[in-house]
Amino acid sequence: MTTSSPAPGPRTPDAPGDDKTLRVLSTSDLAQIDISLADVVATVENAYRTLAAGRSDNPRKLTVKPPDGHSVSYAMLGRDGSREVVAIKTSYKHGLDRERDGQHYYTALTLYDDVTGLPVAMMDCGRIGALRTPAASALLARECARPGARSALVVGTGTQGRLALPFLLTTLPALDRLMLFGTRPEGVEAVRAELRRHFPGREAEVVTDLRAAAGAADVVVATAGPHTPAAVDASWLAPGSLSILVGHGLAPSTLHRADRVVATSEAQMRVTGTDMADAEGRLPAVDAEFPAVLAGLAQGRRSPDEHVFAYNSGLVVTDIALGHRLAQLAIAEGRGTRVPLWR
Known part of the structure; x- marks a missing residue:
């Protein structure tokens, strides 16, 4: 699936001459x-x-x-x-x-x-940032989720969690099970309200058993803050699942035991993803950077059953x-x- 970007449009509509205002x-x-x-x-x-x-x-x-x-x-x-x-x-x-x-x-x-x-x-x-980051996660899901993906789990209810499900439905409209794990009631309600605003009639299923929910999800998007108790382990995930790390909520095993690692930027992952390092402080190599995946120069996924880990760090x-x-x-x-x- 390919979308086209809006035309850049007028450069400075109301700036006469050499106006440096x-x-x-x-x-x-x-x-x-x-x-x-x-x-x-x-x-x-x-x-x-x-x-x-x-x-x-x-x-x-x-x-x-x-x-x-x-x-x-x-x-x-x-x-x-x-x-x-x-x-x-x-x-x-x-x-x-x-x-x-x-x-x-x-x-x-x-x-x-x-x-x-x-x-x-x-x-x-x-x-x-509140728009760009979940849009990038949705694009990662479109390109790296297994064919026929139908279920998604969002971990976290902060700024990034609130728009994660609406953006996922924008790029993967066939999703029919939308799960949400959060620890703050006001955050959970904010996520559900945002989903209804963009997709009237769609509801997020609030889950309390994170392990069971992760095992039932084709796509897991972790957007939680650093103090979250959530830590989805690789052993909980179903074959062929896609794990997208935005903030926190995934254990390092989801990265180190992945069959394929995709990052928006490997260099940035090595700067901001140090909390996912192993006991020796190492991060695995990235198999593909996402811009190259979108351009058809690299594969986001090679087979329906492999577990793909995607690191979503913002590119300027x-x-x-x-x-x-x-x-x-x-x-x-x-x-x-x-x-x-x-x-």
């Missing part, structure tokens, strides 16, 4: 943008395909973490060759030693038009593509605040 798009500005799940999937897929074609740049992210591990910071620079946009993304999370409610998280994306040389926007990156080129798409929609609606930063 920066448009700032806040969380609330972006929350009001209406974008379909199919539009998001197509935008993310096109970013991967452009990268696989060698037309985009996605250098390894820079990471800063203090010795006690209470915070982590990332900086990512990239260029989307299809949209001809350069961007810098920054991410800072504080309070990793605390529960989710006690943490602080800030992420921003600054876009520059590489044709005109003018700034496009500086924007909160929260909604971009997908942030750039989706951020640019949202910025286009926001600018067309006149949203944001224009700041003469460079005057």
Whole structure:
């Protein structure tokens, strides 16, 4: 199955001449943008395909973490060759030693038009990540799940868990059993409400026996936070299942005992996936990177019965593509605040 990405559209609709005024798009500005799940999937897929074609740049992210591990910071620079946009993304999370409610998280994306040389926007990156990541998981499921997959289990009910099932149904509409494991009642209800909003009439089956649910799932998507008690073991999984790691919720055995390992980026997996290392601190080799799988240059799966492990780490080129798409929609609606930063 192949989808086409929306056309890049006008570059800077309201920027006359050599206007260097920066448009700032806040969380609330972006929350009001209406974008379909199919539009998001197509935008993310096109970013991967452009990268696989060698037309985009996605250098390894820079990471800063203090010795006690209470915070982590990332900086990512990239260029989307299809949209001809350069961007810098920054991410800072504080309070990793605390529960989710006690943490602080800030992420921003600054876009520059590489044709005109003018700034496009500086924007909160929260909604971009909340959309981009489950869209990437859904694409991984489309390409790497066994033929005829009918059941899916989502572990976790946070930001990434809430849209995991709607995106999975967007790329795998034949799924007829949707399972959900979560430990927070309010999070469980938020996931179920989000599913009903996008797919009226569809319900998520809340499970308490994680082992039984994992054994019944063709696709397992682990989106939980670092304090989750969930840890799906490889021995629980059915033959031919696909395990997708976004956050936490899978035991390291699901990676080390997999028949095939796919990653959005092997380099990034080795930076951010160290919690999946074995007792000697090692991670197995990646058999295929996902951009190459989408482009038909590598196989996501070789047989119906092999267990595939997929590591979904965000690539900045997908942030750039989706951020640019949202910025286009926001600018067309006149949203944001224009700041003469460079005057």
